[in-house]
Amino acid sequence: EIVLTQSPATLSLSPGERATLSCRASQSVSSYLAWYQQKPGQAPRLLIYDASNRATGIPARFSGSGSGTDFTLTISSLEPEDFAVYYCQQRSNWPEYTFGQGTKLEIK
Amino acid sequence: QVQLVQSGAEVKKPGASVKVSCKASGYTFTSYGISWVRQAPGQGLEWMGWISAYNGNTNYAQKLQGRVTMTTDTSTSTAYMELRSLRSDDTAVYYCARVELGYCSGGSCYDYWGQGTLVTVSS
Secondary structure: OOOEEEEOOEEEEOOOOOEEEEEEEOOOOOOOEEEEEEOOOOOOEEEEEOOOEEOOOOOOOEEEEEEOOEEEEEEOOOOHHHOOEEEEEEOOOOOOOOEOOOEEEEEO | OOEEEEOOOEEEOOOOOEEEEEEEEOOOHHHOEEEEEEEOOOOOOEEEEEEEOOOOOEEEOHHHOOOEEEEEEOOOOEEEEEEOOOOHHHOEEEEEEEEOOOOOOOOOOOOOEOOOEEEEEOO
8 A cells, every 4th residue: 555644734824924834755756746735624625746747727836846755735825725635646556546644734 | 627526424333335336427437547545534545446447457455455456337337345344444535546558658647536435434
C-alpha cells in the first residue's frame, strides 16, 4: 500500500497570504497525484489532478507541482473561502487510490 | 449536469448490515465506474473500493474484504454499497464518486461526488 504523509497537519495563515501544503508518498507515484478541498459538511472537491492540472472551474490561484514522491499544493493568495481541509490522493496504484491524512488550513 | 444522489442517513445496531445507494444522472452510467470512500467523524478519507458500471468488476480495500459488496443496477443507473457485520468503528459518512473505468488518466475521475450518507452504528 502506498502511504501518503501530508504536512503540516494544521496551517494558520491570513487572507492574502501564500499557502504551501506538502504531500510525500512512501514510494514513487510518478505524476499520478490529485488534490482535494473539503469544507465542513460537504463532499471533497477535486482541485488538481496529475500533479499540476487544475480541474474544471478551479481558480488559477491554486497550483500543484512535484513528481515521484514529493508534491506541493500552492494557493497564491488566500481568499476567505479557501480555509478548509486539503487532501492529497495517489492515483498510481489502480484502483486503490489512497488518501493522505489531510492538512487543515485555518484563519490566523 | 452530472449528479450523484445518495440515500438517506441510517442508524444500525452492531452486527447488522447497511446498504447505501447512489443514483447517477447526467452521463452515460456504463461508461464510468463508481468508487466508495468513507470518512469517520473528524477523520480523513478512506478508500473503500471500486466497481465498474460497465461489467460489474470490483476491487475492495483489504481491510473490508468479506464484509463489503458493491453492485450496480444499470437499468436505474444506481450503484449500491452493502456493509455487513457492522461495528461501532464503521460509523462514518459514506460517499460515492464517479471514476473512470481504468486508470484515472485525466480530470474525469473523482470529479463528481454524492452528498454523503451518514451511517451510525450504535447499540
